[in-house]
Amino acid sequence: MGKDDDVYRLIETAKQFHGHICPFLVLGIKASVIALNKLGIDRAEYKESVGEEILAIVECNNCFADGVQIATGCTFGNNSLIYADIGKNAVTVVKRGEWKGIRVYVDAENIRSKYFPKDVLELFDRVIVRREGDEKELEEFRQLWEDIGRELAGVPEEDFWIKEVNVKPIERAPIFNSLRCSVCGELVMETKTRKDRDGKVFCLACLDHVHSVVGRGIEHFNPFEVMK
Numbered sequence: 001m002g003k004d005d006d007v008y009r010l011i012e013t014a015k016q017f018h019g020h021i022c023p024f025l026v027l028g029i030k031a032s033v034i035a036l037n038k039l040g041i042d043r044a045e046y047k048e049s050v051g052e053e054i055l056a057i058v059e060c061n062n063c064f065a066d067g068v069q070i071a072t073g074c075t076f077g078n079n080s081l082i083y084a085d086i087g088k089n090a091v092t093v094v095k096r097g098e099w100k101g102i103r104v105y106v107d108a109e110n111i112r113s114k115y116f117p118k119d120v121l122e123l124f125d126r127v128i129v130r131r132e133g134d135e136k137e138l139e140e141f142r143q144l145w146e147d148i149g150r151e152l153a154g155v156p157e158e159d160f161w162i163k164e165v166n167v168k169p170i171e172r173a174p175i176f177n178s179l180r181c182s183v184c185g186e187l188v189m190e191t192k193t194r195k196d197r198d199g200k201v202f203c204l205a206c207l208d209h210v211h212s213v214v215g216r217g218i219e220h221f222n223p224f225e226v227m228k
């Protein structure tokens, strides 16, 4: 019972963070809560987030990943969220030092066939995939999508694929010196700089060699136009 209370409370917090309630946001919360419970630990609070004591490894960057951040307390910014660029709806939670993690995978096909009404999937296809719906249909879809999301809070553990995994030790975020780029004049983490033969420092933006996390995952992509 306590578990489900947690999930309902987390859904409200997640709504503020994510902007809306949707099925995979809730599944990210559920999967995380399952993993935390199996490990016998709580969401990362002050000590754990400062010390990076609990790590969450996500394999996708979608709604699911926001559910994970809210439920585990492991975020992009506190260095406790590890993004593995694999493209699966899965989260692994692990305690630093123990490195025996619990990985929870969500099989979208299975969840959809069991919990998503067929007419909602058709509406999804029209409104979201083909972008053909009108404003009224879009609003109707939003509400149905949120309703399904809330209902998924009750999905039983048997619908998730849960296993123990060995996680490689992951270093705590190191603190690096900063160097100043000779082109843009800005400070940049030393490990992200390149030097030419004369020891002149360049940042990766000025070299136009940037990797970014975009919708497709990690791509060799510089979001900024380079001034020539």
Ligand SMILES: [Zn+2]
Pocket (backbone or CB within 6 Å): 018, 020, 021, 022, 025, 063
């Ligand atoms: Zn969402």
Ligand SMILES: [Zn+2]
Pocket (backbone or CB within 6 Å): 181, 182, 183, 184, 185, 186, 202, 203, 204, 205, 206
């Ligand atoms: Zn620069």
